[in-house]
Amino acid sequence: xVLSPPSPPINTxxxxxxxxxxxxxxxxxxxxxxxxxxxxxxxxxxxxSNVPVREALLQLQGDGLVEMRMNLGATVTQVDAAWLRDFLxxxxxxxxxxxxxxxxxxxxxxxxxxxxxxxxxxxxxxTEDWEAMFAAERQFTxxxxxxxxxxxxxxxxxxxNCLLEAFRRSHPAMxxxxxxxxxxxxxxxxxxxxxSEADAAIQLMAQHLAALRLHLSRMLRAPHRxxxxxxx
Numbered sequence: 199x200v201l202s203p204p205s206p207p208i209n210t211x212x213x214x215x216x217x218x219x220x221x222x223x224x225x226x227x228x229x230x231x232x233x234x235x236x237x238x239x240x241x242x243x244x245x246x247s248n249v250p251v252r253e254a255l256l257q258l259q260g261d262g263l264v265e266m267r268m269n270l271g272a273t274v275t276q277v278d279a280a281w282l283r284d285f286l287x288x289x290x291x292x293x294x295x296x297x298x299x300x301x302x303x304x305x306x307x308x309x310x311x312x313x314x315x316x317x318x319x320x321x322x323x324x325t326e327d328w329e330a331m332f333a334a335e336r337q338f339t340x341x342x343x344x345x346x347x348x349x350x351x352x353x354x355x356x357x358x359n360c361l362l363e364a365f366r367r368s369h370p371a372m373x374x375x376x377x378x379x380x381x382x383x384x385x386x387x388x389x390x391x392x393x394s395e396a397d398a399a400i401q402l403m404a405q406h407l408a409a410l411r412l413h414l415s416r417m418l419r420a421p422h423r424x425x426x427x428x429x430x
Contacts, residue, residue: 211250212246212250213249213250213251213253213254213257214254214257216244216246216250216251216253216254217253217254217257217258219244220240220244220254220255220258220263221258221261221263221357221360222360224263224274224360224361224364225360225361225363225364225367226364226367227364227367227368229274230274230364230368231274231275231276231277231361231364231365231368232273232274232276233273233274234271234272234273235255235264235271235272235273235274236271236272237251237252237255237271239271240254240255255271255272258272258357259272261357261358262275262357262358262361263275263357263358263360263361274364275361277361277362277364277365278418279415279418282362282365282411282414282415282418285358285362286407286410286411286414288354289355289358289359289407290403290404290407292348292351292354292355293342293343293346293355293400293403293407294400294403294404295346295348295351296342296343296345296346296347296348296351297342297346297387297391297396297399297400297403298346298396298400299345299346299347299348300342300345300346300347300391300399301390301391301394301395301396301399302394303345303347304345304391304392304394308341308344308345309388309391309392311341312338312341312342312345312384312388312391313388315334315335315337315338315341315384316334316338316381316384316385316388317381318330318333318334318337319331319334319335319338319380319381319384320381320385322334323377323378323380323381326373326377328371328372328373328374328377329371331374331377331380332363332366335380335384335410336359336363338384339359340356340359343355343356345391362414365414365417366414366417369417369420370420372413372416372417372420374409374412374413375409375412375413375416376409379409380406380409383402383405383406383409384402384406386398386402387399387402387403387406390402
């Protein structure tokens with residue numbers, strides 16, 4: 199099961215609520231990678247004025263989710279081999295730091311949540327439900343980042359992981375190579391973090407990202423499931 203994001207507080211400014219909604223809609227495929235978005239089109243779709251749309255798009259540009267062009271609106275960032283290579287390298291570096299933090303500051307409830315997502319992945323692999331498997335992987339990663347507790351790293355990783363998920367969803371579901379190893383690595387990572395063995399946990403994380411990199415590279419060669427669209 200894919201969990202819905204929590205609703206923002208009622209007093210959240212409109213442009214921030216819109217930023218969160220557009221980000222979720224990019225991840226879900228409502229606005230596919232490469233889509234052309236305009237102020238008028240988004241304002242009509244979300245029933246808001248151009249002012250919060252412009253502010254939301256500027257925020258999303260900072261998140262790396264869209265590219266703004268003068269008087270031409272925005273384009274949802276495309277994910278290609280270079281983007282995957284560069285982002286996964288940055289993610290590996292930041293996750294190494296976050297895992298070291300997690301080994302120092304984890305609590306019982308953190309480990310319980312990591313374990314819950316690991317077991318969800320294990321069940322999904324057993325039933326060959328690849329959508330559920332990657333939903334569990336995403337939840338595990340999010341919890342790992344939260345346990346690491348660095349707000350600046352989260353601000354960089356979270357929106358770009360949404361773009362990564364948008365890329366994955368834009369292709370037909372595909373079984374990963376050696377799927378049984380995926381939950382096994384996460385289980386061993388949980389055990390290493392519980393023992394505060396940072397080097398072992400980081401090595402397992404690197405192995406996990408290598409498997410993810412291979413899977414995404416295979417998807418690059420597969421046909422897209424969603425076509426780009428324009429909102430004018």
